Amino acid sequence: MTGKRFSAEESSRLYELDQTHWLHPQGDLGAPAGTIPQLIFASGSGATLTDADGREYIDGLASLWNVNVGHGRAELAEAAASQMKKLAFSSAYGGFSTAPAIELAAKLAQLAPRELEVTYFASGGAEANDTAYKIARLYWKLRGEPERVNIISRIRDYHGLTYGATSATGMANFWKGFEPLAPGFLHAPAPDPYRYSGEGSAGAAYARALEDVVLKAGPGTVAAVVAEPVQGAGGVIVPPADYFPQLRQICSKHGLLLIADEVITGFGRTGRWFALEHWNVQADMLVFAKGVTSGYLPLSGVMLTRAVHDTLKEVKGPFAHGFTYSGHPTACAVGLRNLQILEDEHLVERAAEKGAYLQQRLQELRSHEIVGDVRGLGLLAGIELVRDRRTKEPLDASAGAARRVWLAALEEGVIVRPLAGDVLAMSPPFVISDKQIDRMVAVLDSAIARVEKELKASV
Numbered sequence: 001m002t003g004k005r006f007s008a009e010e011s012s013r014l015y016e017l018d019q020t021h022w023l024h025p026q027g028d029l030g031a032p033a034g035t036i037p038q039l040i041f042a043s044g045s046g047a048t049l050t051d052a053d054g055r056e057y058i059d060g061l062a063s064l065w066n067v068n069v070g071h072g073r074a075e076l077a078e079a080a081a082s083q084m085k086k087l088a089f090s091s092a093y094g095g096f097s098t099a100p101a102i103e104l105a106a107k108l109a110q111l112a113p114r115e116l117e118v119t120y121f122a123s124g125g126a127e128a129n130d131t132a133y134k135i136a137r138l139y140w141k142l143r144g145e146p147e148r149v150n151i152i153s154r155i156r157d158y159h160g161l162t163y164g165a166t167s168a169t170g171m172a173n174f175w176k177g178f179e180p181l182a183p184g185f186l187h188a189p190a191p192d193p194y195r196y197s198g199e200g201s202a203g204a205a206y207a208r209a210l211e212d213v214v215l216k217a218g219p220g221t222v223a224a225v226v227a228e229p230v231q232g233a234g235g236v237i238v239p240p241a242d243y244f245p246q247l248r249q250i251c252s253k254h255g256l257l258l259i260a261d262e263v264i265t266g267f268g269r270t271g272r273w274f275a276l277e278h279w280n281v282q283a284d285m286l287v288f289a290k291g292v293t294s295g296y297l298p299l300s301g302v303m304l305t306r307a308v309h310d311t312l313k314e315v316k317g318p319f320a321h322g323f324t325y326s327g328h329p330t331a332c333a334v335g336l337r338n339l340q341i342l343e344d345e346h347l348v349e350r351a352a353e354k355g356a357y358l359q360q361r362l363q364e365l366r367s368h369e370i371v372g373d374v375r376g377l378g379l380l381a382g383i384e385l386v387r388d389r390r391t392k393e394p395l396d397a398s399a400g401a402a403r404r405v406w407l408a409a410l411e412e413g414v415i416v417r418p419l420a421g422d423v424l425a426m427s428p429p430f431v432i433s434d435k436q437i438d439r440m441v442a443v444l445d446s447a448i449a450r451v452e453k454e455l456k457a458s459v
C-alpha cells in the first residue's frame with residue numbers, strides 16, 4: 001500500500017515550519033543545515049513507512065523499538081475511537097477507576113512472570129522508571145531501613161530522560177549540560193561479552209563487578225538495582241546466560257530489589273513475552289512501556305510483586321505519586337486490544353521465528369572487515385563496526401561509520417539506527433516478512449561495503 005503523498009508545495013511548507021517551530025527530541029541542533037536527513041512520514045502499513053514524497057522504507061527499528069504489531073492497524077484505531085466515544089478520560093486518583101485500566105492491569109498480571117501481579121500505570125518509559133525508583137525508596141522506608149536510598153544502574157543502560165531516569169542512564173552524553181544529576185544513583189559495569197577476555201564465566205565476572213559497587217557503597221545504603229535484560233540504546237548487548245541468575249542471587253543476598261527495565265524487551269521483542277524469562281529470573285519490579293500499545297498511544301507502567309505491594313499498603317496517608325494520565329482509559333483500551341492482537345496472531349512466537357531468521361541472515365555481514373560483532377536476541381539485533389577485528393579496536397569516532405551506514409541504507413529505503421560505539425541497531429515490527437528481512441540484509445550489505453571502501457580510501 002502506498003501512502004498519500006503531499007504536494008511538493010505542501011511538503012516544503014511543512015519542512016520549513018518544522019525547522020522554525022519544533023525543537024525535536026534528540027534533535028541535532030548544532031548540525032549545519034542539510035546535513036541531517038529530514039523526513040516527514042505520512043503513513044505506514046505493516047513493516048513499511050511512507051514519507052511525504054511517497055517513498056517507501058522498511059521500518060527496521062519499528063520506529064523507536066515499539067511498533068511491534070506493525071503500522072496501520074485499524075483494530076487499534078477502532079479500540080481508541082470506541083473508548084473515546086464512551087469515555088476518553090477520567091481521573092484514576094484514589095478510588096476512581098475505569099474498566100479498561102482494571103482489565104489491562106489484570107491481563108498484565110496474567111502475562112508477566114509469576115509474582116508480578118500489580119501494575120502502576122504511567123505514560124512513558126522514563127516516568128515508569130522514576131516511579132520504580134521512588135517505590136524502591138518508599139519500600140525501604142516502610143520496612144524500617146530509611147538509609148537504603150541508592151539506586152544502582154549500569155554503564156550503557158538507557159532508562160529515559162526525566163531527571164531520575166537521566167541520572168540512572170549509564171551514558172554520559174545524556175548527562176552533559178544538564179548536570180547536576182539527581183543524587184543517589186551509582187553506576188556499575190554491565191556485561192560486554194564481545195570484549196570479555198577474563199578467565200571463567202563472563203556472567204559471574206560481570207555480576208561480581210556489580211556486587212563490588214554494592215559493597216563499596218555499603219549494602220545497607222542500596223535500595224535497588226535496575227537493569228535492561230538486553231541493553232538496547234547502549235549497543236544491543238545480550239548478557240551471558242548466567243549473568244541475570246547471578247545478579248538475582250546478589251540482589252537477594254544483600255536484600256536489594258531487582259528492577260527489570262523491559263521497556264524495549266517487553267511484550268515479545270526477544271521471542272518471549274518478557275526477556276528475563278530466557279533466564280528464568282524473577283524481578284521485584286518490571287518497567288514496561290513501548291510494546292504494551294505498540295506505540296499507538298503513550299502508555300507505560302511498573303509491575304510489582306505482591307510482596308512489594310503489600311509493603312506499600314503500610315504507607316500512612318495517600319500514596320503521594322500520581323500522574324494525570326496514570327491509567328488513561330483510552331490508552332489502556334488500546335493496550336488491551338494490542339495484547340489481544342499479539343495473542344490472536346501468535347506474534348510472540350513469530351518474533352522468535354523471524355528473529356532467528358534475521359539473526360542468521362545478519363551473520364553473513366561478518367564477511368566485511370569492519371564488522372566486528374553481530375549479535376541479538378529475537379527481533380532485536382546489533383552490528384558493531386570496528387577498526388580491527390582481531391584487537392576489537394573501535395573505529396575512530398570521527399569516522400562516524402555507523403552513521404554513514406545508516407545514511408547509505410536510508411538512501412536505499414531501509415531504516416536502522418546508529419548508536420554510540422558504532423553499533424547499528426535493528427528491531428523491526430513482528431509482522432516483518434522473510435522477503436523484507438532479505439531486503440534489509442541486502443541493503444545493509446551494500447551500505448557497509450560502500451562505507452568500508454570510503455574508509456579505506458581516506459587512510
Ligand SMILES: Cc1ncc(COP(=O)(O)O)c(C=O)c1O
Pocket residue numbers: 123124125126127129158159160161228232233261262263264289290
Ligand atoms: C530500556 C528503556 N527504558 C526506558 C526508556 C525511556 O522510555 P521513554 O522514552 O518512553 O521515556 C527507553 C526508551 O527508549 C528504553 O529503551
